[in-house]
Amino acid sequence: MKIVYPLMFAAWFVTPALAQDGDDKAPTVDEIVAAANRVGYYQGKDGRAQVKMEIVDGQGRRREREMTILRRDVPPPKDYQGKPEDYTGDQLFYVRFRRPADVNKTTFLVHKRPGKDDDRWLYLPALDLVKRISSADKRSSFVGSNFYYEDVSGRHIGADEHRLVETTKTYYVVESRPKDKASVEFASYKMWIHKATFLVVKVEYRDDAGKVYRTYEALKVGKVQGYPTVLKARMSDLRSKGTTTVTYEDVAYDLGLPANIFTERYLRRAPRKWMR
């Protein structure tokens, strides 16, 4: 009986996120982190989700955010040597808010360029204003939630030094330290990366004193079109006691989103067909 459990588990996730050349060869920490980045942010050529955030502050006051997120990966360049599905390059994000009411139809457009500053635009419908905005502040709150901009679009894996500190039956435990300490508020963070799927199940951020002050937890995972996908997650600020719980609904991959959706034209005119 005790063996059935891990076996079922392995069979269920038939798509190995990391190509392993035989079971005897353990992946390196760089391979693990790259695979986690791919599974977390790059599954499929594109994707869509209806995203709800529930923000509860330390006093128990509750706020909500609702948005549609469209994502498209920029295909690898012609001279790219590796497998196309392993490519983790530039990405385009289209984020249109529905709630709260005062930001209804407000839209973010992000061209993510790993290792460089992203290009970001903000569309304010009441003014018909397309404002290009600074992306220097990557670790500030995303729309008042406990998530940072960088949590939403993915932190560049080259920004940190990664070290595999433990391999358990279930997880690779990776500790990461920033290369540029001045640019971040953490001293280190530890990720529990699920071995079978390479989903990040938990992250603990530590301050200079080594104290955990911020945690991420994946609360619900499902398989969508063959891709293991986080469907519910929570970010907790242990200092303020605030939490943000995010749920992803109507998740779909490989929709064939056209590249031109991610342009100023579609900030003014929402791509209704693709947002459902």
Added chain:
Amino acid sequence: MTRAWLVTLAFGGVLLAQEPELPQGLGEPEPGLPEGLGEQAEPVDPVSSVSPVERSPMDWPGTAFFADLGLTGFLDVRAGTRVTSDRYERSASLAEARLRLEYEDEFDPFVVRVAADLVADALYDSWTPEPESGRGFIDLREASVATTPLPFLDVKVGRQVLTWGTGDLLFLNDLFPKDWVSFFVGRDTEYLKAPSDAVRVGAYGGVANLEVVYTPRFDSDRYLTGERVSYFNPLLGRRSGRDAIQRPIVPDDFGRDDEIAARLSGDVRGFELAAYGYWGRWKSPGGLDVATGAATFPRLNVYGASARTQLAGGIANVEVGYYDSRQDVGGGNPFVNNSEFRVLVGYERDLPELAESLTVGVQYYVENLIGYGAYRSTLPVGIPPRDESRHVITMRITKLLLEQRLRVSLFGYVSPSDADAYLRPNVTYAIDDDWSVTVGGNVFFGEDDHTFFGQFENNSNVFVAARLSF
């Protein structure tokens, strides 16, 4: 047996932690698996898992009523007062309630949008709606139909708010109507943009985009008449307001008094480049009818260009505009504005190095009068001359606090050449997702009575507002 195995799995780390040579952190219990990992969960069917967008329960029954009708919007109540006495104006600068109702729906292949404010404004004497000025009990902000007749072509017809250009509260190539009264008395910033009754056509190609806006009947700014905001009246040689309300001659022949605005834009290696053209009229009074003494809107063409790019984590922009005043080509007509050359350079950046959620923007703007010699030699006696070049520096500082519930911002225009300034402090607190309150001000300084911002000195005001969004 099974349970024992699971317990061992879950707490294996604890046992390991007792080994002294292990590095710190290993000893803690590892996280349990989330729902869906490690158990026989049902695979998610992406189609059946779609849940309809639920509306949150509303605290206030009125908003639920509008929500049920498919309407969104807000209720905005605000009041303001002058901080100095103005002999030509009331002391109250703002006293109004607005109920915004918005409706949007798709009737394939059309998208219809209507947005209207029902207004109770205690400072206007008449409730009769005036669709051009927005006065009266209803202010129609949008009534448009949009469609995409060809894959590369968007068309939007009807009343709509239009904006382009790169300036922050400075407009060079955006010749769409502005509402200066709203801006100066403390309405929400969205009211700075007055709607146009126009046709917007956009053709979007792989390399460049062309957008053309045709306004068949001239849409002026919602300019200053003196009724709400006092200003320097050159004919009287002093400030004036309600004692001499301006009634300009507004060209209003449908089809003949039209406007065309065009923008050609594209992205070249991260530089957003655009060229602009405008063929129409000065948007606020730019001339004087000598026979009647009434202000006029002389013909104006504008040609310009802009570039915007990312620079050192911030956004840099440059914009130029040549204002070709068609009824005063040499600059020698004292009753029509001279031509001008306008230049703007700006930079805005988050400053995480100083504080989180802190954004600072700086702009330098110069307005250069063309034909200045002719202007000076024909300027009627008694009218104070303006400088050949008007220099303006703007600064914006925005800081978000209390988990972004509190937004503190200051926008300031300072003109060293005119020796005047205009400051717009604003503090907005979001009580919850629905309610917010704002305290703000519009503060004008000036050494002289006739300079651009100095003329409004007696209009300096503070205001409070509450808004319920739904």
